[in-house]
Amino acid sequence: MESDDAGLRHSDADTPERVRRQLSRLVGMTAGQLRKAAGAALAEVGAHKDHFVVLASLAEFGPASQSRLSDRTRVYRSDLVAVLNDLEAAGHIQRAPDPEDKRRNVITVTAKGRCRLGELDEVLAGVNEHVMAPLDPAERDTLFALLARVNAHLADG
Amino acid sequence: MESDDAGLRHSDADTPERVRRQLSRLVGMTAGQLRKAAGAALAEVGAHKDHFVVLASLAEFGPASQSRLSDRTRVYRSDLVAVLNDLEAAGHIQRAPDPEDKRRNVITVTAKGRCRLGELDEVLAGVNEHVMAPLDPAERDTLFALLARVNAHLADG
DNA sequence: GCAGCGGCGTTAGTGTCCCTAACGATACGG
DNA sequence: CCGTATCGTTAGGGACACTAACGCCGCTGC
Numbered sequence: 001m002e003s004d005d006a007g008l009r010h011s012d013a014d015t016p017e018r019v020r021r022q023l024s025r026l027v028g029m030t031a032g033q034l035r036k037a038a039g040a041a042l043a044e045v046g047a048h049k050d051h052f053v054v055l056a057s058l059a060e061f062g063p064a065s066q067s068r069l070s071d072r073t074r075v076y077r078s079d080l081v082a083v084l085n086d087l088e089a090a091g092h093i094q095r096a097p098d099p100e101d102k103r104r105n106v107i108t109v110t111a112k113g114r115c116r117l118g119e120l121d122e123v124l125a126g127v128n129e130h131v132m133a134p135l136d137p138a139e140r141d142t143l144f145a146l147l148a149r150v151n152a153h154l155a156d157g
Numbered sequence: 158m159e160s161d162d163a164g165l166r167h168s169d170a171d172t173p174e175r176v177r178r179q180l181s182r183l184v185g186m187t188a189g190q191l192r193k194a195a196g197a198a199l200a201e202v203g204a205h206k207d208h209f210v211v212l213a214s215l216a217e218f219g220p221a222s223q224s225r226l227s228d229r230t231r232v233y234r235s236d237l238v239a240v241l242n243d244l245e246a247a248g249h250i251q252r253a254p255d256p257e258d259k260r261r262n263v264i265t266v267t268a269k270g271r272c273r274l275g276e277l278d279e280v281l282a283g284v285n286e287h288v289m290a291p292l293d294p295a296e297r298d299t300l301f302a303l304l305a306r307v308n309a310h311l312a313d314g
Numbered sequence: 315g316c317a318g319c320g321g322c323g324t325t326a327g328t329g330t331c332c333c334t335a336a337c338g339a340t341a342c343g344g
Numbered sequence: 345c346c347g348t349a350t351c352g353t354t355a356g357g358g359a360c361a362c363t364a365a366c367g368c369c370g371c372t373g374c
Contacts, residue, residue, distance in 0.1 A: 014229050016213035018278055023285055024191035024206075026304050031188035032332080033311040034181035039359090049181075056173035066323060072171050076362065081324060103322035103369045121175055128180055134310045139303060146292065146300045147183050153291045154190040189361080192331095223352060233333065238353060260340045260351035 023150075034131060041127045047120055050075050050083045055092065055117040058109040065104040092116050191288060198284045204277055207232050207240045212249065212274040215266040222261040249273045 012020070019025055042048060053073045058064070061072065066084065070077040084107065087093040092113035098104035109117070132140050169177070176182055192206075199205060210230045215221070218229065223241065227234040241264065244250040249270035255261035266274070289297050 014214075014218065016210075016217040018213045018217070018274075019210055021285070022195070022281060023288060023301070024188070024195045026301060026308065027184060027188045027191050030304050030308045030311070031181070031184045033308065034184050035360095037311065038179070038181045053173075053176055056175045057171075060173040060175070061171065067321075077323070078325080078362080079360085101322080101370070105323070117175075124179060128178070130314070131180060131307065131311065134306050135303065142299060143303045143307075144180070144183060146296060146303075147187050149291050150288065150300075151183065151187045151190065154187070154194065154288065157287070196330095224350075234352075235333080235354080236331090255351095258341070258351080262352070 037131060038124060038127050041123050042120065045119065045123060047116075047123075048083070048086075050079065051087060051092075052117070052120045052124065054080070054083055054087065055109060055113055055120065058093065058107060059114055059117050063106050063108040065098065066107060067104070069107055087113065090116070194288060195281060195284050198280050199277065202276065202280060204273075204280075205240070205243075207236065208244060208249075209274070209277045209281065211237070211240055211244065212266060212270055212277065215250065215264060216271055216274055220263050220265040222255065223264060224261070226264055244270065247273070 038049060042052065050073070053075060054069060057069060057072045064072065066077060066080055069075075070080050073080075075083060084093060084095060088095050090112075091110055094108045094110055095105050096108070098106045132143075135143065195206060199209065207230070210232060211226060214226060214229045221229065223237055224234060226232075227237050230237075232240060241250060241252060245252050247269075248267055251265045251267055253263045253265070255263045289300075292300065
């Protein structure tokens with residue numbers, strides 16, 4: 001076994017070394033696969049990533065206008081409209097005009113919506129479990145922590 | 158100090174916990190920022206991610222047909238055409254008909270192309286340095302290793 | 315009052331990736 | 345030869361991130 005650096009020899013034999021060194025490549029590939037996995041799992045129950053994020057934000061932080069929801073979820077106001085249309089049609093949220101400011105809508109989770117959130121949460125928990133299967137709990141934590149640091153560092157660069 | 162798990166409390170105060178737990182979210186956000194950073198740096202010298210990947214593959218593994226190049230670089234054959242058009246117009250590669258099979262082209266790096274590759278490599282080294290600035294060498298290695306394991310695991314799932 | 319600025323929800327459109335479909339040309343196997 | 349498969353190429357679809365503009369309303373100041 002001339003395996004130098006054991007676990008560090010990652011992936012593809014016919015990917016050039018210069019390319020393999022690029023963090024953006026590795027993260028990008030992983031992101032793509034994670035997006036696919038989560039997207040497919042959510043699609044199976046007729047949902048979308050943004051549906052989950054919006055429901056979670058409403059459930060954890062309470063009702064909000066669409067604008068504030070957009071800020072909290074990082075779903076663009078333009079895209080949020082369609083998401084809320086879906087959720088409203090399914091009875092998961094309620095869109096009511098704000099009596100204090102007629103420009104705004106007040107978005108509220110319904111009981112059905114909280115139930116839906118629980119469902120989506122379970123689906124995604126399954127995905128996470130599958131995705132992080134090869135990592136033990138400590139490794140999962142370090143992965144999160146390292147990514148978070150890189151992420152935070154880039155967020156204010 | 159009620160700081161539980163110290164370094165693990167990552168990022169956004171108004172992101173719901175359920176969402177924060179999703180690896181796909183964290184990886185996705187990071188991927189987006191890395192893509193932006195690398196894309197912008199390459200754009201400043203008039204290049205594209207795929208230009209780099211193609212040049213690197215040719216330089217490391219030698220000439221190839223477009224089809225094999227596509228396999229090696231994971232750039233789709235359809236998209237590869239435009240990339241090779243660019244590189245050929247700039248004199249970085251040579252597109253010659255394969256005498257052994259008139260369907261194929263043989264793609265070869267020129268000297269100018271190797272020089273260009275060096276330039277792009279430096280640009281990206283700078284990006285990597287900037288991006289991974291908050292991590293020490295050991296942490297960078299573990300980040301790569303962990304991502305590679307997740308990635309490899311998803312690749313054959 | 316009312317005029318102007320700015321935030322609200324909404325519609326439409328842009329650009330970039332990743333990916334598929336089909337086509338003419340060429341190779342290859344029966 | 346005839347059918348099938350592969351090559352480079354063109355065109356387009358679909359998801360995602362993002363911008364522009366519009367009509368509506370609130371707010372401030374004159």
